Amino acid sequence: xxxxxxxxxxxxxxxxxxxxxxxxxxxxxxxxxxxxxxxxxxxxxxxxxxxxxxxxxxxxxxxxxxxxxxxxxxxxxxxxxxxxxxxxxxxxxxxxxxxxxxxxxxxxxxxxxxxxxxxxxxxxxxxxxxxxxxxxxxxxxxxxxxxxxxxxxxxxxxxxxxxxxxxxxxxxxxxxxxxxxxxxxxxxxxxxxxxxxxxxxxxxxxxxxxxxxxxxxxxxxxxxxxxxxxxxxxxxxxxxxxxxxxxxxxxxxxxxxxxxxxxxxxxxxxxxxxxxxxxxxxxxxxxxxxxxxxxxxxxxxxxxxxxxxxxxxxxxxxxxxxxxxxxxxxxxxxxxxxxxxxxxxxxxxxxxxxxxxxxxxxxxxxxxxxxx
DNA sequence: GTTCTAGAAC
DNA sequence: GTTCTAGAAC
Numbered sequence: 001x002x003x004x005x006x007x008x009x010x011x012x013x014x015x016x017x018x019x020x021x022x023x024x025x026x027x028x029x030x031x032x033x034x035x036x037x038x039x040x041x042x043x044x045x046x047x048x049x050x051x052x053x054x055x056x057x058x059x060x061x062x063x064x065x066x067x068x069x070x071x072x073x074x075x076x077x078x079x080x081x082x083x084x085x086x087x088x089x090x091x092x093x094x095x096x097x098x099x100x101x102x103x104x105x106x107x108x109x110x111x112x113x114x115x116x117x118x119x120x121x122x123x124x125x126x127x128x129x130x131x132x133x134x135x136x137x138x139x140x141x142x143x144x145x146x147x148x149x150x151x152x153x154x155x156x157x158x159x160x161x162x163x164x165x166x167x168x169x170x171x172x173x174x175x176x177x178x179x180x181x182x183x184x185x186x187x188x189x190x191x192x193x194x195x196x197x198x199x200x201x202x203x204x205x206x207x208x209x210x211x212x213x214x215x216x217x218x219x220x221x222x223x224x225x226x227x228x229x230x231x232x233x234x235x236x237x238x239x240x241x242x243x244x245x246x247x248x249x250x251x252x253x254x255x256x257x258x259x260x261x262x263x264x265x266x267x268x269x270x271x272x273x274x275x276x277x278x279x280x281x282x283x284x285x286x287x288x289x290x291x292x293x294x295x296x297x298x299x300x301x302x303x304x305x306x307x308x309x310x311x312x313x314x315x316x317x318x319x320x321x322x323x324x325x326x327x328x329x330x331x332x333x334x335x336x337x338x339x340x341x342x343x344x345x346x347x348x349x350x351x352x353x354x355x356x357x358x359x360x361x362x363x364x365x366x367x368x369x370x371x372x
Numbered sequence: 373g374t375t376c377t378a379g380a381a382c
Numbered sequence: 383g384t385t386c387t388a389g390a391a392c
Contacts, residue, residue, distance in 0.1 A: 306387080359387085
């Protein structure tokens with residue numbers, strides 16, 4: 001077997017993702033792409049540069065599972081840039097690194113990432129090699145592995161132990177890389193465009209390096225600017241812009257989000273000595289519903305101003321159970337008038353209610369409440 | 373959401 | 383003089 005050697009010539013970063021503009025083989029020829037069955041159930045399938053291939057249940061993949069459509073995915077390799085695009089055509093979920101692609105959506109898959117054809121089953125990876133002779137088996141291209149689900153022992157969730165070590169990216173893209181310069185559809189507002197700061201969570205939640213837990217309904221990321229020693233965000237995969245968009249049908253999802261939040265505490269080494277709250281900002285700045293799971297020490301350099309403080313220590317912060325109760329009772333979540341004014345209230349300790357004149361003084365005061 | 377900074381507060 | 387905040391810009 002020939003060694004797989006790919007030399008990256010140029011890389012650039014977009015939205016925190018690194019894109020390699022061209023892979024060059026030692027001979028200077030364009031690499032060849034193979035889709036490799038991770039459980040070695042059939043020979044690697046060659047994907048020709050920029051030629052679409054539809055795969056699913058059938059003799060080529062030897063998948064007989066009826067849940068898998070005969071046309072489950074459309075694949076297209078970019079041998080120059082070293083990735084393939086995967087479009088889910090079938091109804092049942094195709095996953096990339098356990099993240100659902102979604103019917104009609106298209107994502108990229110790079111070497112090192114795992115594509116599961118349907119329902120977290122039938123795993124594949126992509127390989128780029130200078131060798132044009134089709135290898136006989138996956139074992140020749142990669143370490144053999146058994147066809148199996150990657151599920152945790154508790155339910156369907158997956159705990160991601162070392163998110164920092166994850167080198168693969170998963171980003172939703174609508175066409176070939178490099179990422180296109182954003183062209184806004186006519187009439188669209190810049191403030192709602194994908195690159196706007198308020199859309200940042202949508203980007204972060206898709207980034208495997210940010211994810212600390214995910215299952216079929218939600219993903220958990222660490223808050224990028226934690227306001228306490230522990231600060232996670234639980235986000236649904238479903239795009240729900242804010243509390244305003246919630247309806248009765250979301251009750252189960254919100255209960256699941258709370259359960260997942262509670263699960264984060266169970267694996268937190270300091271959960272026994274810190275108090276936590278699970279809740280939502282009544283008027284969030286960031287788009288996409290997110291449940292804050294935050295320890296009540298508020299011991300963090302990212303907590304810098306009155307807005308930060310009051311957003312977590314006044315009624316601006318609504319307990320998860322209250323949101324769920326409201327949704328069950330009224331079928332929607334309403335925010336009291338004047339809630340935004342709460343952000344301007346004087347700085348008051350959430351534990352002893354003592355007022356503090358400035359943020360630095362408040363932070364000094366908070367130290368007196370820290371567990372020893 | 374964050375960063376930056378003018379000017380208020382001390 | 384320094385510290386800190388609030389609001390604009392992103």
